[in-house]
Amino acid sequence: MLRLAAGVLVAVLVAIPLAVRPAAPVTWLAILALGVGGAGVIVLSVPIVTTGASLALIAYAVALVIAGPAVDPVAAIAVGATLVLLLALVHFAGRAHGAALGPAVVAAQVRHWLVIVGLGAAAAAALTAGGVVLGPTLRGTSLPVVVVAAALGAVMTTAGVIALVTARKDPPGTAGR
Amino acid sequence: MSWRPTALNVSFVTLAGWALFLGVLTGRADLVVVAVPLIVALVAARRIGAPAAVHLHHDVSAERLIEDDRVTVTVTLRAERPVPLVELLEPLPPRVRLEHGRNHAFFTLRAGEEVRWVFVLRCAGRQRLHLGGPHLRSWGPLGLAAAEGRSRAPQTVAVYPPLAPLRHPPRPLRTQTFVGNYVSPAQGEGIEPGDIRPFAPGDQVRHVNWRATLRLGTLHVTQHHRERNADVVLMLDTLSEVGAPGATVVDVAVRGAATLAAAYLARKDRVGLIEYGGQLRWVRPGSGRAQLQRLLDTLLDASVVFTYVTRDVDLIPPRILPTQALVLALSPLLDARFVRAATDLAARGFDLVVIAVSPVASARSAVRGGRVADLAARLWSLERRVQLDELRRLGLTIVDWDGVEPLDVALAALRQPRRRRVLA
Numbered sequence: 223m224l225r226l227a228a229g230v231l232v233a234v235l236v237a238i239p240l241a242v243r244p245a246a247p248v249t250w251l252a253i254l255a256l257g258v259g260g261a262g263v264i265v266l267s268v269p270i271v272t273t274g275a276s277l278a279l280i281a282y283a284v285a286l287v288i289a290g291p292a293v294d295p296v297a298a299i300a301v302g303a304t305l306v307l308l309l310a311l312v313h314f315a316g317r318a319h320g321a322a323l324g325p326a327v328v329a330a331q332v333r334h335w336l337v338i339v340g341l342g343a344a345a346a347a348a349l350t351a352g353g354v355v356l357g358p359t360l361r362g363t364s365l366p367v368v369v370v371a372a373a374l375g376a377v378m379t380t381a382g383v384i385a386l387v388t389a390r391k392d393p394p395g396t397a398g399r
Numbered sequence: 400m401s402w403r404p405t406a407l408n409v410s411f412v413t414l415a416g417w418a419l420f421l422g423v424l425t426g427r428a429d430l431v432v433v434a435v436p437l438i439v440a441l442v443a444a445r446r447i448g449a450p451a452a453v454h455l456h457h458d459v460s461a462e463r464l465i466e467d468d469r470v471t472v473t474v475t476l477r478a479e480r481p482v483p484l485v486e487l488l489e490p491l492p493p494r495v496r497l498e499h500g501r502n503h504a505f506f507t508l509r510a511g512e513e514v515r516w517v518f519v520l521r522c523a524g525r526q527r528l529h530l531g532g533p534h535l536r537s538w539g540p541l542g543l544a545a546a547e548g549r550s551r552a553p554q555t556v557a558v559y560p561p562l563a564p565l566r567h568p569p570r571p572l573r574t575q576t577f578v579g580n581y582v583s584p585a586q587g588e589g590i591e592p593g594d595i596r597p598f599a600p601g602d603q604v605r606h607v608n609w610r611a612t613l614r615l616g617t618l619h620v621t622q623h624h625r626e627r628n629a630d631v632v633l634m635l636d637t638l639s640e641v642g643a644p645g646a647t648v649v650d651v652a653v654r655g656a657a658t659l660a661a662a663y664l665a666r667k668d669r670v671g672l673i674e675y676g677g678q679l680r681w682v683r684p685g686s687g688r689a690q691l692q693r694l695l696d697t698l699l700d701a702s703v704v705f706t707y708v709t710r711d712v713d714l715i716p717p718r719i720l721p722t723q724a725l726v727l728a729l730s731p732l733l734d735a736r737f738v739r740a741a742t743d744l745a746a747r748g749f750d751l752v753v754i755a756v757s758p759v760a761s762a763r764s765a766v767r768g769g770r771v772a773d774l775a776a777r778l779w780s781l782e783r784r785v786q787l788d789e790l791r792r793l794g795l796t797i798v799d800w801d802g803v804e805p806l807d808v809a810l811a812a813l814r815q816p817r818r819r820r821v822l823a
Contacts, residue, residue, distance in 0.1 A: 268406070268407060269410070272409075272413055275414055279430075282429075283422075283427065283430055286430070287425050293428045294429060295429070295432050298428075299435075301433045305414050305436070306411075309411060309414070310541040313410075314542055317542070318505050320503065321501055321505055322500060322501035322503065322504040324504065324505060324507060324514060324516075326507060327506060327507045330484070330507040331484060331507075334483055334541070335540075335541060338439070338443050338541060339440075341439050341443060342435060342437070345435050346432045349431075350432055
């Protein structure tokens, strides 16, 4: 059941670039993404599914470049939300494979995932709306904004890595206390 | 417990990175929007409170089992705060199979909710089964963070070898002074009638044989044989073993020793045990149910401990190995040190019976089939037969037991009265 749901998400992910522009390179990339992603779903491997999703993302970018349509935030949010759900689902299915699932575990998980995906979609919608509003006023000043954002991102990444490395470790065997 | 990022973060970061990179490369805002839900998920995974404490109660249905019995493990979980997803894993020790349920489970707990997780294990071989309590892992949202720990609730289940029925255990040549089931040649108190003799002062009236008295005209009494018990010492060879884990010759010998111990103790005999191996261990002869438990506990720990040091039977105190005892040696006869010890005991006049546990069947079950393996097994069987014949010629009483047929069948050859033999 979880495999089937993950397979549907892979199919959705592959279908979106084809819907944008079913050109030959997009089709080949989509088929490759479908094959790799499908294999990842069958063996419930997150790294393989990530590879397939990356290929689907490249296919989406190629389709956007070839077709050159207007920005479609709904499709983009759908791709982002599908990616989040796909990774969470394959990861959970891989962990829970062969294990006993308590009552309402899957339903509770899906609820949690949808809440976070909803948050992501709302944030993306807000970003898009902000871009639409602020875009005309910031026209011509995009380079400093990109530089500042890149510097901020670099600082945050470095801080995150330091935080991960220096995270406090609990002594073993303290569960349930 | 504290949250730790999982490997899934790498996948989220990879895809978000791809989306942003492709967005910058192509100048398409759509791809930047694609990255937003992924980044929001990564941020949300770090914005969670401390993991909720999960209280576990670990319980097993029995502390003592026989091989192939089942034990039910019940784990009760309770959390004060809601737990979105908790994963539990009880590692299975070797020679333990899952009979029912799963030893790996996921649960979602509401505040104050109590959940029971039950699974049944089947214990295939003798062992002290240590169940240390399940590993516990709380999962954060989307599986991007996890907090791990282990509930320390160590419980030990003793899995004893099975006790097969044994109707005719080897009869000891010598008896002891305590009351038992063996009819002694000596006259005295007992229920087995013996000779008839004329009445003498001091004889009890209840012993008068009225039929003989009437026929012979004078008072005659019936004498009785005493019922005595015997000392039996089980000598277990743990110098070497062959076969797959759980079905080695030592395991077969342990099953035989447990069966013999139960049979002799049921006959009111005193039974002791000597584990003759890398570690020389013993149990002083005794009787009763407590002694059976003591012997089974010792047999549970019997294992091969490698050593170059040869320990002589001289080290065994006489109270452990009484001279009047019937010594039952269970051995595959693979190690020359045990063969020497057995011949030494027989030469000293001990009433010794060697139960030669065949290593061929154990080794054969541990290797894959084939013509070469079959041929090797047949050659080994022939060599073994020659070895047993040589030991018989030396005067040892040897019973060949393949470990598959019931021990009672193998011991049938000893139902004929045995005589003491002198070693050549």
